[in-house]
Amino acid sequence: MLKLIGQRLVQGAVTIALLSFAAYALIGLMPGDPIDLAIAGDPRLSAEDAARLRALYGLDQPLIGRYLAWAAGALQGRFGFSRLFAAPAHEVLGNALLNSLALLLPTTILSALIGVGLGILAARRPRGALDYTVNAIAFAGISMPSFWLGILLIILFAVTLGWLPAGGPPDRPGLAAWVTHLALPGLTLTVLGLASYARQTRAAMIDALRSLYIRTARAKGAPERRVILNHALPNASIPIITVAGLDFATLVSGALIVEAVFAWPGMGKLIYDAILGNDYNLALLALMLTALVTLVANLLADLAQLAIDPRIRA
């Protein structure tokens, strides 16, 4: 298993390296480099000045050379300057990352708890009324465009009822403002996230409840509650965690869209603004960081399996 973790780490590093190169090359294909923008901003800039600036920024170098220079800097913690925010890129990112995590972490926990709960309820009596209801919720969750669900919640809670703000960052300090501004984006993301937990839990629990050790536990007279929580769930949790790890990337994508709908100043909005605003350094760093968070979540899923299942520890 240690070998597997080692493999994962190497794989993650390779993924990050390849992704950074692909992103670097693609961002170079977007309209307008920094010098074009400088020329647009100051018409008096002469051709020689432009050429001099190009050389100064290293933009006359071939792509691979520029990428290596950027990567060498990034590895030493120099991520360059953000053009849009006129600050070092990593300083701009700190806040956005915290805002995104403030949205992502509670909703991940909530959707896992609710989704696993619904899945267990559905699995207790497959093809029963409750099972069909949970299935319908889960199916709606995976088929629903996340931004539409967000807009529907805005229509209901902000436009019609007027209970919650339609979006934006907290407008005053204090926990209450955070909670009210996070409520709608959080609810949107939770509904989307719990769908795959519920489906996976249902399938894994139905499998587990069919096995011989469950029959044994019931034959010994274990109460139903104990059969489900102590005998079936730990065995069902391994496939659930696998899928949770894999689905984290989907959840991150979902969070980015939800941030766009609710104008939440997190990584999603930052990546979008940076890419459309030709803020290369910021866009690259934000992309790398998002990828890193996702890969770390995948690794945590592997470690959780290791902690739960003694068979793979051997």
Add this chain to the structure above:
Amino acid sequence: MSSRALGRFLAHGAGAVSAAILLALVLAALAAPLVAEVLGHDPFTPDLFNRLQPPSAIHPLGTDELGRDLLLRLLYGARVSLTVGLAAALASAAIGLAIGLAAAWFGGLIDGVLMRLADGLIALPALPLLIVLAAVDPRQLGLPRDVAALDLIRIVVIIAIFGWVKVARITRGAALSILRMDYARAAIALGASTPRLLWRHVAPNLAAHVAVATTLTVGNVILAESVLSFLGLGIQPPTPSWGNMLANAQELVFAAPMAAIWPGLAIFVTVVATNFAGDALADALDPRAEPGRS
């Protein structure tokens, strides 16, 4: 699909209903110009005197912020969204099939590289990468910009770059097990050429798996297109797509909440229907499954 499989598909209640809904959507999209003819206006010309009208006899769903008919824009949007959905799903399936077959056939290093690439793509959040790709300037690649058809092709290509992984994995797994079967080994022993082996023995046995995966991909692709268009990176106005209609509608959500209902509902219904149809297809093509069970 054999007639028995077709029977099983139709016996699957949700599958039949989903197929009917999808057929109705396609027909409605095809009939869009006819509807425009009947209503006597088109979905592109602004009519500023009739902005944000409630539903009426000439505007069954009302009008948008430029006075354009919402029903017509929804129908023309269906043409765009369904075309992109189908084209990108087929493109993803074609790429996935090629990569999956290559991985299974060559094995070794090629297999390793292709499947690690698939792992990497699956592990990363797709949206930021989609945004980067969508922001690439086609002129930098020597392509003309400002061509409406190019807009469609661009979206299809971008989505297919990420969409192939599922089909590739399914193809590889199925192809590996088929190549180990006696009939495939017999064909190899008889000296069948590689194209013949893949085409006559592997492909027919793969078809069911790939058909199911492709159907399920259509829904995801329609979602991806709508997200990109919603963010302003997909289909560009004035061409309507369900995604960019929602982007407009969100800005006016306080003035005209209903405008945000219809395009989203259209996406939702389409995606639910393709997902159900995919599940039903999976059951129908699997002879071991009992009819009518999901």
